[in-house]
Amino acid sequence: MAVPLPAHSLCPNQPAPAIGQLTTFTLPSSPHIAPTPENRALGQQMVQTWRKDGIFQIQLTPDQASALRAAFVLSKSYFKRPHHEKAKHVDDQSFSGYIASGEELTDGIADYSEIFTVTKDLALSDPRVQQKWPCHGPCPWPDTLYESAMKRLMAVLGDSGEKLLQLTALGLNLANPNVFTDLTDDGWHHMRVLRFPQADKTNGKGKPGRGIGAHTDYGLLVIAGQDDVGGLFVRPPTDSGETSRNWEKYSGGLKEDQQESWSFVPPVENVLTVFPGDMMQYMTNDYLPSTPHKVVLNTRERYAFAYFHEPNFSSVVQPLPEYGRDQGKDVQVEDKGIHYGTHFTEMFMRNYPERVTAKRMKAENRLDILGSPLLRRHGKTTPASTSTSAPTFPLTSAIPPTAAHDAASSV
Numbered sequence: 230m231a232v233p234l235p236a237h238s239l240c241p242n243q244p245a246p247a248i249g250q251l252t253t254f255t256l257p258s259s260p261h262i263a264p265t266p267e268n269r270a271l272g273q274q275m276v277q278t279w280r281k282d283g284i285f286q287i288q289l290t291p292d293q294a295s296a297l298r299a300a301f302v303l304s305k306s307y308f309k310r311p312h313h314e315k316a317k318h319v320d321d322q323s324f325s326g327y328i329a330s331g332e333e334l335t336d337g338i339a340d341y342s343e344i345f346t347v348t349k350d351l352a353l354s355d356p357r358v359q360q361k362w363p364c365h366g367p368c369p370w371p372d373t374l375y376e377s378a379m380k381r382l383m384a385v386l387g388d389s390g391e392k393l394l395q396l397t398a399l400g401l402n403l404a405n406p407n408v409f410t411d412l413t414d415d416g417w418h419h420m421r422v423l424r425f426p427q428a429d430k431t432n433g434k435g436k437p438g439r440g441i442g443a444h445t446d447y448g449l450l451v452i453a454g455q456d457d458v459g460g461l462f463v464r465p466p467t468d469s470g471e472t473s474r475n476w477e478k479y480s481g482g483l484k485e486d487q488q489e490s491w492s493f494v495p496p497v498e499n500v501l502t503v504f505p506g507d508m509m510q511y512m513t514n515d516y517l518p519s520t521p522h523k524v525v526l527n528t529r530e531r532y533a534f535a536y537f538h539e540p541n542f543s544s545v546v547q548p549l550p551e552y553g554r555d556q557g558k559d560v561q562v563e564d565k566g567i568h569y570g571t572h573f574t575e576m577f578m579r580n581y582p583e584r585v586t587a588k589r590m591k592a593e594n595r596l597d598i599l600g601s602p603l604l605r606r607h608g609k610t611t612p613a614s615t616s617t618s619a620p621t622f623p624l625t626s627a628i629p630p631t632a633a634h635d636a637a638s639s640v
């Protein structure tokens with residue numbers, strides 16, 4: 230059921246936005262999506278809806294809805310804790326943990342979002358942490374109750390992500406229906422729990438009324454849930470088909486103040502919203518563009534979850550043979566593929582330049598390791614270095630820093 234919002238309470242700094250009802254899909258219950266005519270038709274409808282609206286909704290089952298509700302309840306009480314307590318939930322190896330309002334930058338401007346980020350929760354004994362892979366480390370959970378609620382929600386989101394990717398492959402009529410889910414084997418899935426202050430109760434570090442600046446997210450799919458307050462806007466694809474490409478040129482802030490380009494995403498109970506990320510755009514050669522979105526502050530504080538269903542950190546993502554090649558785009562760059570872990574790391578270093586994690590990563594030249602062949606996964610095979618056996622990865626200092634970083638950014 231849609232939760233209608235009184236027009237006057239919507240984003241006071243914005244003109245009244247057009248409120249449309251998003252298309253809602255119900256995902257099949259079985260985790261394996263067989264290539265049946267029904268599933269193909271569903272996949273095609275999803276693809277066509279993304280191409281038109283840039284976003285759709287999926288219906289939650291009662292169990293899934295209960296995981297989301299529990300996560301909202303605990304997150305609301307988490308953010309009510311005193312600042313000095315939350316400020317301890319930071320890790321200097323991973324970007325997991327607490328981010329204060331005004332700490333994150335989009336297009337160089339402070340966002341008002343207050344965030345708890347969950348990246349892959351890795352023990353200090355994990356070979357990737359031992360080998361100092363960028364962004365790899367533990368999640369500094371505030372307590373075990375919060376940890377189990379977030380992990381339960383991420384399991385729901387992860388299951389939905391895998392089904393959505395299989396349906397997308399069917400909808401795109403791909404010869405290899407597992408092409409996306411091979412990439413997400415041990416995927417670098419992560420989530421942000423977000424609280425946005427009421428528009429007139431900010432700390433003044435950002436821009437009036439702006440929650441998060443216009444941006445696209447980095448991987449295959451963005452799956453999000455929001456409470457009943459409202460504040461998310463998306464910029465649907467245009468008829469001209471012109472799109473920015475965030476992995477080539479950072480697109481944060483783009484068209485942020487061009488009001489007519491943005492559609493309001495109305496809060497609806499018991500659904501999640503889904504749209505493509507940068508890697509989906511890259512793989513489909515812009516057929517499914519990464520949906521630009523932004524958040525505006527409202528007359529009440531707002532809570533949301535944004536989950537990112539991602540390729541494996543070591544994946545070298547390639548354009549799909551059916552879509553990516555021979556279409557006259559920038560083939561030189563595309564043919565080399567995109568190293569997902571590099572794209573992720575660069576984006577997080579840009580968003581949190583002052584965070585202890587970014588500083589340690591720079592001080593220890595952790596980006597250099599991204600150029601190593603051991604962090605290059607072309608198929609489903611996990612590199613030997615991520616197995617639980619003794620680490621086999623050469624030390625960071627063995628890689629010539631500049632050469633390694635150059636290689637990392639282009640491949």
Ligand SMILES: O=C(O)CCC(=O)C(=O)O
Nearest residue numbers: 421423455461524533535
């Ligand atoms: O608040 C939302 O609904 C979306 C947040 C978002 O775009 C993000 O965390 O990347």
Ligand SMILES: [Fe+2]
Nearest residue numbers: 445446522535
């Ligand atoms: Fe986002």
